[in-house]
Amino acid sequence: MIKKPLYALLIISLFCSSAVAKIAEDQIFAIGQLKPVASILNVKVGEKAPDFTLTSTSGNKVSLSDYRGKKNVVLSFVPAAFTPVCSDQWPGYNLARELFEKNNAIILGISTDNTPSQHAWTQQMGDGGIWFPVLSDFYPHGATAKAYGVLRPEGISERAIFIIDKAGVIRFIDVHDINTRPNLEVIIKALGKLN
Structure with a gap:
């Protein structure tokens, strides 16, 4: 028998393969195949995560330290708005919201795009956009991205996941092949180890 969380991950994975269809094809920019990783990390597991304050699509300032002592944080760096893999990745996190909340976690989505571009892009990702803060x-x-060591030479970030515990310590890092979506099950399992 498939456990409920694993079943949910299976359904989410199937959905994500068609999530790009929610955004009109003519609004997706095909960037082509890129070098899988083109940066060198500045942080490692077990270190304090560098704090930051960025503007969200709601116009509010959000700091990593806002969540210290309250929630585990999943930093989800993505390269660029309106690109195929990025437009596929975050809608899956919409569907998995309950799994993140069960692990007392918030996602902070980050890209080097400007706020208006992020706003337009995320509003197309289902009803009401994205449930988590998207930061510019x-x-x-x-x-x-540079502080974490995931800024690529072309000025976009790597596709990277950092899981930071309530104490502000990095507990998991996945600098993923920029051309593919990170495995949601791996992220949820890493979060589960914090509780």
Whole structure:
């Protein structure tokens, strides 16, 4: 018998393969195949995560330290709005909201795009957009991605996941092949180890 959380992950994975269809094809920019990883990490598991304050699509300032002592944080760096894999990745997190909340976790989505572009893009990801804060690392350009060591030479971030516990310590890092979506099951399992 398939356990409920695993069944949910299976359904989400199937959905994500067709999630790009929710955004009109003519609004997706095909960037082509990129070098899988083109940066060098500045942080490692067991270290305090660099704090930051970025503007969200709601116009509010959000800091990593806002969640200290309250929630585990999943930083989800993605390269660029309106690109195929990025437009596939975050809608899956919409469907998995309950799994993140069960692990007392919030996602902070980050890209080097400007806020208006992020807003337009995320509003197309289902009813009401995205449930988690989407943050702009636009100016100074890529400063947060650079602090973590995931800013690529072309000025976009890697596709990377950092899981940070309530104490502000990095517990999991996945600098993923930029051309593919990270495995949601791996992220949820890593979060489960924190509780």
